[in-house]
Amino acid sequence: MSDDGVRTVRAGRRTVEVHRPDKVLFPGGGGAKEYTKGDLVDYYRSAAPLLLPHLRGRPLMLERHPDGIDGPRFMQKNTPESYPDWIRRVEETKEGGTVCHTVCDDSATLVYLADQASLTLHRWLSRVGRENRPDRMVFDLDPASGDDFAAVREAARLLGELLDELGLPSALMTTGSRGLHLTVPLNGRQDFDRTREFARDVAEILAEAHPDRLTTAARKKDRGDRLYLDIGRNAYAQTAVAPLTVRALPGAPVATPLHWSQLDDPGLHAGRWTIADAVEQARADPWAGVMSKARALGPARRRLDALRAS
Incomplete structure (x- = not known):
């Protein structure tokens, strides 16, 4: 990390700067573990091989919490002009105007969005070029x-x-x-x-x-x-939270695929997996073949x- 609080992260073919990686996004307390922006970046980078197949080619709505989950929330549809040119965009034209959505096709984009404190990724149920044909x-x-x-x-x-x-x-x-x-x-x-x-x-x-x-x-x-x-x-x-995306709640719970047999676990609950163990659960490939x-x-x-x- 440099003296100005910037950490460089290698993601695929690109190097992405992470600003203020020690900034707390998920305060601890009440049994919940504390997590920083650096922790969020590390999670999304490790989850990328499993997460990207669910994001590629789909317009996104980004749920951003620049000051952490206790601060203001921003639901971002339009891609800011400040985002790098290498991040893919797609325009959607409606009666109210044009929206330029972000599309996450690679791990570098995923890391960049984490640096922007985009905690939760809400994806379309259809793909670019076939926007009215959900898959x-x-x-x-x-x-x-x-x-x-x-x-x-x-x-x-x-x-x-x-x-x-x-x-x-x-x-x-x-x-x-x-x-x-x-x-x-x-x-x-x-x-x-x-x-x-x-x-x-x-x-x-x-x-x-x-x-x-x-x-x-x-x-x-x-x-x-x-x-x-x-x-x-x-x-x-309309959008739905993507598999393996983080929710803006204490402890950084994750939307996590599971096997049908895991419904039999009486201890199962919506926040069962967090950024600490969701990747391990997903590597078991609960959705194999589905x-x-x-x-x-x-x-x-x-x-x-x-x-x-x-």
Whole structure:
């Protein structure tokens, strides 16, 4: 490290400067470990081989905390002009104007974003050039209470069984925050409207079968103590936290892929893995073979309609 508080980090073919690496982003206390910006950089550099396949070619929304998790939060869509030219960008034009999103295709970009205190990386479910053709469908299992993870585990089992019945593979991930995500790989031939409609119908049929435990009610006051089956990520320009991204919470929990068998662990919770051990968990390849089994929604839609009619 130089005298001016700058550390140089080799990431792929580039050398990236990390400024104030000793700056605390995750204060310790209350049983949580303290982590610095340097720790965040080291985590993302080690996670890069496992994380980048989930980021490449996808527009990002960056959740930045320049003063740490106790300071202000910035949700950044537009890429600042100060970012290096070698960082990829993609423009999205809407009625309100043009947004220039950051795209993270390599480890150097990942390290640079960590230096910018981009703690959490929220990715699109579609890729550049096919923005309205999602290749991921995400169900967010959001418990009524953060302490009720048993309800999350049970909802995941029920949803996974229904998706199996529909012929759709699914992968599990802790969110690092409250619940679990179930991700279904798609072949990218359907648009967001069709994908969202399908996800909504899946959630509704499951909630109708278990009305005392599950709900699709968007308003919290209408949910009671039932778990919310949230399908809102499945829309154009919406984002979902990327696998192995860090959450802005004490202890630096990480959104971490897991095996279906790990649902049987009564000690499982949304923040089970942190930057200290998430890479080790992911190296066990919990999603082995799942993401390569992309499906079309046509056959699944016919099975779902038959199930609803029965």
